[in-house]
Amino acid sequence: MNDATYSVKDAIKQLPTNIKQSFTRREAGTAEQEQAATVFGNLFLHLHPVRVHANALRPSYTMGLGLISFFLFLILVVSGILVMFYYTPSTELAYRNMKDLEFAVSFGIVLRNIHRWSAHAMVAMVFLHMCRVFYTGAYKAPREFNWVIGVCLLLVTLFLSFTGYLLPWDQLAFWAVTVGSNIASYMPWIGDKIRFLMLGGNEVGQMALLRFYVMHVALLPLVAVVLVGVHFWRIRKDGGLSRPTEE
Amino acid sequence: MEKAALQKLTVLCLICAFAVVALLGVTAFSDGKREWKDYQLQYKDELLKKMTRERNPAYYDRIAGMQPEIKQVTVDEWKTVDRCMSCHMGTEDPLFADAASPLKTHPYPELLKKHPVEKYGCTICHGGQGLATTYHGASHKTIANWPFPMVPKGLMQSRCGYCHKDFEAIGADKLVKGRQLYQEMHCSGCHQIDNQGGAVGPDLSNFADKDPSNFSYDKLDGNHSKQVWVMEHFKSPQKVSPGTPMRTYALNNEQIECLSSYVLSLSQRNLQRQYTPAVKAGFVAPKVDVTVPEADLSLEDGGEEE
Amino acid sequence: MESGSSNVTALPLKAAGEAADENRRGFVKKFTLSALLLGIGGSVLQFGRFLKPNVLYEPSQTFKVGELSKFPYGSRTVIEGRGIEIVREKDGIHAVSLVCTHLGCLVKPVDNDSEIGYACPCHGSTFALKGEVLGGPAPKDLPWYEVYVDNSGTLVVDTSKVNQKRTKLVV
Numbered sequence: 001m002n003d004a005t006y007s008v009k010d011a012i013k014q015l016p017t018n019i020k021q022s023f024t025r026r027e028a029g030t031a032e033q034e035q036a037a038t039v040f041g042n043l044f045l046h047l048h049p050v051r052v053h054a055n056a057l058r059p060s061y062t063m064g065l066g067l068i069s070f071f072l073f074l075i076l077v078v079s080g081i082l083v084m085f086y087y088t089p090s091t092e093l094a095y096r097n098m099k100d101l102e103f104a105v106s107f108g109i110v111l112r113n114i115h116r117w118s119a120h121a122m123v124a125m126v127f128l129h130m131c132r133v134f135y136t137g138a139y140k141a142p143r144e145f146n147w148v149i150g151v152c153l154l155l156v157t158l159f160l161s162f163t164g165y166l167l168p169w170d171q172l173a174f175w176a177v178t179v180g181s182n183i184a185s186y187m188p189w190i191g192d193k194i195r196f197l198m199l200g201g202n203e204v205g206q207m208a209l210l211r212f213y214v215m216h217v218a219l220l221p222l223v224a225v226v227l228v229g230v231h232f233w234r235i236r237k238d239g240g241l242s243r244p245t246e247e
Numbered sequence: 248m249e250k251a252a253l254q255k256l257t258v259l260c261l262i263c264a265f266a267v268v269a270l271l272g273v274t275a276f277s278d279g280k281r282e283w284k285d286y287q288l289q290y291k292d293e294l295l296k297k298m299t300r301e302r303n304p305a306y307y308d309r310i311a312g313m314q315p316e317i318k319q320v321t322v323d324e325w326k327t328v329d330r331c332m333s334c335h336m337g338t339e340d341p342l343f344a345d346a347a348s349p350l351k352t353h354p355y356p357e358l359l360k361k362h363p364v365e366k367y368g369c370t371i372c373h374g375g376q377g378l379a380t381t382y383h384g385a386s387h388k389t390i391a392n393w394p395f396p397m398v399p400k401g402l403m404q405s406r407c408g409y410c411h412k413d414f415e416a417i418g419a420d421k422l423v424k425g426r427q428l429y430q431e432m433h434c435s436g437c438h439q440i441d442n443q444g445g446a447v448g449p450d451l452s453n454f455a456d457k458d459p460s461n462f463s464y465d466k467l468d469g470n471h472s473k474q475v476w477v478m479e480h481f482k483s484p485q486k487v488s489p490g491t492p493m494r495t496y497a498l499n500n501e502q503i504e505c506l507s508s509y510v511l512s513l514s515q516r517n518l519q520r521q522y523t524p525a526v527k528a529g530f531v532a533p534k535v536d537v538t539v540p541e542a543d544l545s546l547e548d549g550g551e552e553e
Numbered sequence: 554m555e556s557g558s559s560n561v562t563a564l565p566l567k568a569a570g571e572a573a574d575e576n577r578r579g580f581v582k583k584f585t586l587s588a589l590l591l592g593i594g595g596s597v598l599q600f601g602r603f604l605k606p607n608v609l610y611e612p613s614q615t616f617k618v619g620e621l622s623k624f625p626y627g628s629r630t631v632i633e634g635r636g637i638e639i640v641r642e643k644d645g646i647h648a649v650s651l652v653c654t655h656l657g658c659l660v661k662p663v664d665n666d667s668e669i670g671y672a673c674p675c676h677g678s679t680f681a682l683k684g685e686v687l688g689g690p691a692p693k694d695l696p697w698y699e700v701y702v703d704n705s706g707t708l709v710v711d712t713s714k715v716n717q718k719r720t721k722l723v724v
Contacts, residue, residue, distance in 0.1 A: 082603055096328065099378035103330065104317050106602040107278050257581065264588045271592060275599055298704075305701035305722055309711075317608050330608075340704045356705075365617065 047232055055243040061136070062241060065129035070228065072122040077221065079115040083108075087167065089213035091206045094169035119161055126157045138242035146234040149227055156224045163216035166209060177204050177212070283333040283380050284315040290336040290350050297342045317380060322368040324522050329368035329377035331385065338364065366521075372406045374398040389470035394459045396472040401504045408512025409455055411524045412532050425509025426533065428502060435536035437493070440513060443535045447492060453515040463488065477507045614713040621646075621708055621724055629662055637698060637710060638662060640682075645721025648698045648710045649684045655691040671695065683719070 027037050036050040055061065086105055087097045101108035130150065133139055139147035166177045181204065185195040200207030235241060291313050300307040319330045337343030337350040339359065344352045353359045362372070370377040375397045379385040389396045398406055404421045408414060414422040429435075435444035438451050457473075464471040466487050467479055476487065481503045484493040498506070517523075618632050624641040631638045636651045636659055651671070653660050658675035670682035678689030685694045697716035702724060703709055 082600060085604060092326070096378060099376075100608065103378060103380040103384060104319075104608045106605070106607060107275070107599045108603060110274050110278060110599075111603060261581065261585065261588075264585060264592070268588050268592045268595070271595055271599075275595060278599075303702060305699070306703060309699075309701055319608050321610055328610075342704050363617075365613075 047236075049236055049240060053240055053243055055246075056241040058243070061243060063128075063132060065125055065132050069122055069125045069129055072118045072125060073224065073228070075118045076115060076122065079111050079118065080217065082111050083115055084217060089167070089210050091169060091209055094167060094209065098168045098170070119164060123157055123161050126154055130154060136242065142238050143234070143242060146231060146238060149231045149234060153224065153227050153231060156220055156227060160216060160220045160224065163212040163220065166204075166212045167216065169209060174204060177208065181208075281315075281380065282382060283317065286334045286349055287313070287315040287336060293346065293350065294337075294340070294342065320364055320368045322366070322371070324519055325368075325371055327368055327370055327377050329364075329370050330380050331369040331373075331375070331377060332364065333380055334382075335369075370395065371409075372398070372403070374406075389472050389475075391471040392459065392464070393472070396470070396474065399474065402474055402508050402511060405455070405508040405511035408509065409514050409516075410518065410522070413524075413526050413530050416527060416530075419508075421505045421508045422512060424502075425505035425507070428506050429509060430536050432496060433536060433538065435538075440535045451510060451513055453513060454510050455512055455514040456516060474507070474511065477510060478503055481506055615709060615711040617703075617707045617709050618648075619708060620706055621702065624708065631662065632710075635710075635712070637712065639700075639708070639710075642721070645723045646700060646708070647716065647719070647721045648700050650696045650698060650712070652695075653678055653691055654686065654693040654695065655689070660695070 025041060027041075028034070029037070039045045039048055039050050083101065086101055086108065088094060098112070101112045103109075133147065133150065162177075162180060166173045181195050181199055184198060185191040187194060196202065198208070198211070199205075200211045291310055294310050295307070298307055298310070317330060318332045319328055320332065321328050332338065334349045337346055338353045339356075341352055341356065343350050346352070368377060369375075374395045375386045376384060376393070376395065383390075386393055386396050404419045407417055407419050408422045411417045411419070414426065437445045437447035438449065439446065440451050442452075459473040459476075462473055462476045464476060466489070467475055469475040469479065480487040481496075481498055483495055484491050485495060616635065618635075618639060624630055624639050624646060626641055626643055629638055629640050631651065637648045638651055639646065639648050649671075651659050651662075653673040653675065655673065655676055655678050658673055660671040660673040660678070660680065663669045663672050668681065669679050669687065670684070671680040673679070673689065673691065676690050678691035679687040680691070680695050681687055684697060686692070697719050699711045699714040699716050700722050701709055701711075702722070
């Protein structure tokens with residue numbers, strides 16, 4: 001225990017470096033190895049591959065529609081959580097809360113509108129993304145399963161949009177959900193039961209608002225996050241974004 | 248990737264970043280600019296000029312240190328939140344009697360004293376969207392199909408009669424005249440009020456509380472609001488509701504105003520004791536019509552009790 | 554920087570070009586970083602403003618208690634539901650909080666005692682007529698709140714502002 005004598009002063013001097021090194025572990029190696037390790041060793045970054053084929057980055061090929069959809073989802077989550085601080089899923093209070101956001105809350109109208117516009121944009125972008133994948137044949141082997149995940153994500157997006165639409169509890173919301181739930185009731189044999197479960201009753205009222213709220217802020221986002229994770233993982237497993245071969 | 252493509256992407260990235268930051272900056276800035284802030288600062292300036300510090304130093308210092316903020320009154324009884332006082336700062340301050348709107352003092356301070364803003368809010372008498380903090384949001388100009396437009400001056404007494412049924416005691420001359428006209432013209436021949444009258448026309452007992460969606464506005468000349476509907480309907484029932492059995496009566500504008508005020512005061516609402524107006528002992532609401540018999544209240548035949 | 558170029562005259566040009574590129578890269582990096590910081594910092598600031606409520610669905614902390622004539626000289630009037638007492642004396646008027654500084658019970662005004670003005674029924678704290686703590690577990694005096702008379706002659710109390718100096722309002 002001669003050169004390993006523990007010196008408190010040295011330990012304190014080493015503290016900043018130690019703290020920094022504890023979360024920015026860097027294994028030595030060649031420059032390329034170190035670059036790879038930065039991506040590979042980071043929880044958030046390792047969703048990306050260390051290397052990407054040049055053609056996959058061509059904007060005219062994918063138009064970044066999937067990326068835009070994901071980014072819009074993130075915007076929706078952030079603006080949604082913020083708006084949740086002022087919203088109550090009660091038929092007595094919901095509309096008043098929306099008016100508060102519009103008139104009384106600082107930046108309220110901006111965040112609420114960002115949320116609303118991003119929602120509409122996300123539905124459009126997700127649809128366009130689906131078209132792009134279809135028209136470039138990117139659903140073909142080995143990517144068939146990812147296409148299925150994608151369709152599930154499309155449904156989740158549409159349901160998120162539908163459930164969110166009711167929350168302001170205004171005329172637009174109420175009648176949209178009335179029509180939507182009536183459409184659901186046209187399903188043969190199980191339609192009425194589905195409508196009853198969806199609305200938590202026979203009419204569009206407090207129970208429906210509460211259910212739609214829980215679906216919109218908890219259940220569907222969770223499902224979306226899981227499916228998005230699988231969707232990205234499949235892209236990696238299938239060899240990256242499908243792209244034109246070397247030109 | 249080739250250098251050219253990388254450069255193009257970098258430039259694009261920079262331009263977008265700059266644009267986003269600029270837009271966010273503009274949003275933040277314009278979010279801070281609110282109508283009511285200007286009016287509150289104007290109120291502060293004018294009030295400080297009208298006061299001297301010596302006479303009331305506590306109040307003066309308070310006003311001098313005032314920061315703009317949204318002011319609101321919540322009235323649970325009618326589930327409203329009124330933010331009118333965020334702009335209408337001088338309503339209760341007699342020093343602003345000759346100021347310009349919105350800072351002007353309320354023209355009837357005695358009425359206001361009996362119905363203090365902290366207890367009643369503003370919209371129960373004046374209509375409008377109390378939750379709003381902008382001129383347009385509050386419905387100072389009628390918003391088409393909006394259920395609670397501002398009550399025009401000529402129909403203000405309808406809001407007195409909404410709670411006060413002893414019209415003479417409160418000096419509501421238009422309501423007295425309106426009720427009298429209702430009697431004289433025998434509207435009860437077709438319309439019911441409180442179980443008295445005929446069933447040819449709709450029941451008017453809670454006309455004031457009827458949702459505006461029950462009326463058809465496409466034939467109206469004026470704004471699409473229930474109040475305008477009522478007045479134009481009195482002027483020409485056939486024009487506003489084609490095919491109605493109600494004929495056109497010869498009424499001048501003043502009579503129309505009185506009748507409209509009366510009809511727009513009819514409500515079946517029960518209020519909490521603290522909001523129920525006190526009435527003289529022995530007050531009995533006058534009969535709706537002297538010729539049409541009242542509903543039979545005896546228990547034997549059931550009468551017309553619901 | 555490149556080394557070992559065959560053409561001597563081309564070296565300075567290439568070096569200059571490289572240096573310019575470095576400058577440009579440095580500038581772009583700085584610009585992007587500052588734009589990022591501005592954007593994120595600005596957003597965080599705005600979210601903070603968003604989360605701070607501008608309107609409260611609570612009874613207002615500033616409220617009218619009535620005309621001055623309601624409070625004659627020598628009177629002590631408890632304002633129900635607000636936990637304050639208005640004390641009017643010859644030399645002025647003030648508002649005392651009736652919330653015990655120990656754990657928040659409402660203290661009871663004591664009559665006919667020259668020493669004890671208020672006594673708390675919960676744990677026995679006692680306060681003088683002017684609110685100073687006399688005994689019991691309470692750590693601090695009963696605070697006074699700011700009062701003022703508005704232009705229509707009504708006395709208004711502001712419980713969000715404590716009258717530290719304990720100066721009475723001269724009316």
